[in-house]
Amino acid sequence: MSEPRFCVLGAGSLGLLFASRLARNGQAVTLLVRPEKVSALSLGVTLQESPGSLAKRQFMRVISEPYEQLRIDRLLLTTKAGSAADALKHWQPCLTEDAEVLMLQNGLGSQAEVAELMQPGQTLLAASVTEGAYLESPATVVHAGKGKTRLGRWCGPAKGAAASWVTRLTVAGLEAEKVEPIRPVLWQKLAVNAVINPLTAVHRVENGALAAREFRPQVEGLVEEVLSVFKRLGIPEPEGGLAYRVEQVILATAANRSSMLQDVLAGRPTEIDYITGSLLKVAKPLQLQLPLSEELYQAIKADESK
Known part of the structure; x- marks a missing residue:
């Protein structure tokens, strides 16, 4: 056999x-x-x-x-x-x-x-x-x-x-x-994850909560930060634009808990280094400031160290 x-x-x-x-x-x-x-x-x-x-x-x-x-x-x-x-x-x-x-x-x-x-x-x-x-x-x-x-x-x-x-x-x-090439596709998915995952994990909310007015400034700010990196790297936005894609994912997965939130609640290591961390790593040599992403990254790392 x-x-x-x-x-x-x-x-x-x-x-x-x-x-x-x-x-x-x-x-x-x-x-x-x-x-x-x-x-x-x-x-x-x-x-x-x-x-x-x-x-x-x-x-x-x-x-x-x-x-x-x-x-x-x-x-x-x-x-x-x-x-x-x-x-x-x-x-x-x-x-x-x-x-x-x-x-x-x-x-x-x-x-x-x-x-x-x-x-x-x-x-x-x-x-x-x-x-x-x-x-x-x-x-x-x-x-x-x-x-x-x-x-x-x-x-x-x-x-x-x-x-x-x-x-x-x-x-x-x-x-x-x-x-x-597959890399632009992976970047586009990372972009959506970099908006939704850390926000839901830090605020302990399901994906659909991000559609509320109170989260709009953070969602829009994170989208702008990601697009600043995309522009410098020459990466195209997803079809319909990144803001639209993020909104669609939030609504389509409204009842879901992001994998990052599940990891934080379970006390497991998250994938923050491979999502927001990758974004910040690329932004540094480009001299791009991503303050919202940096704040969320540090908050998740603090959760991981507890």
Whole structure:
């Protein structure tokens, strides 16, 4: 019996959503997880397509440690941005010489960290994902809202890799699109996250609260700060403009708690360094002042240190 070669690293909501969809389509999937998660996930991953819908369980192999015979051709990297590089290091000996790694992380910075670990024949891809999902239990994921995965090659020799991943995800029932170059797409998603995530985390509110009049000056101010960076870098605004995109996301996800708010409330490290932190890092050599972003960044870092 041949060893599984397609793996999903990370057992968060997106990891389990993508793994269960691929497994349901007949793909042999192996979940790579921390040791404490093995027992629950070995009983199967339950996918609920929407809140209140009939749940379906998918069984897949679950392992927590590399071994000599394991060979990974295709890896879906779904951990938090700050954990991505360290997580990949743990499994790096199992990657084949021409392996492809697709990253689903928020923000920017983790892609460059992972790229430094890749071998010359290996290809790294990055994606912007708008699928809505949350964990109802460690082994149950709810697909709360349909979105799209826009992906493209970050580095590496396999020029056709993005198209292959799009086909694979589409057949599994996940809407996907090849976009190259991918960096502007990642910047556009970072821009929306840099407005919504830190504001909701600092004020402990759901996304929809940002539509209220009291938050309008901060939302508009953050949008202007992001656009000042975009203008200097030559990055195009999202279709309809950044202010419109932010407003649409706030309204469409009104009842949601941002991932950053969830992390703060749970006492976990956030992705602030890869969202607002990346924005501030780029702004510094451009001599751009982003006072609202800096204030929110410091507030989140203070929360993390408690």
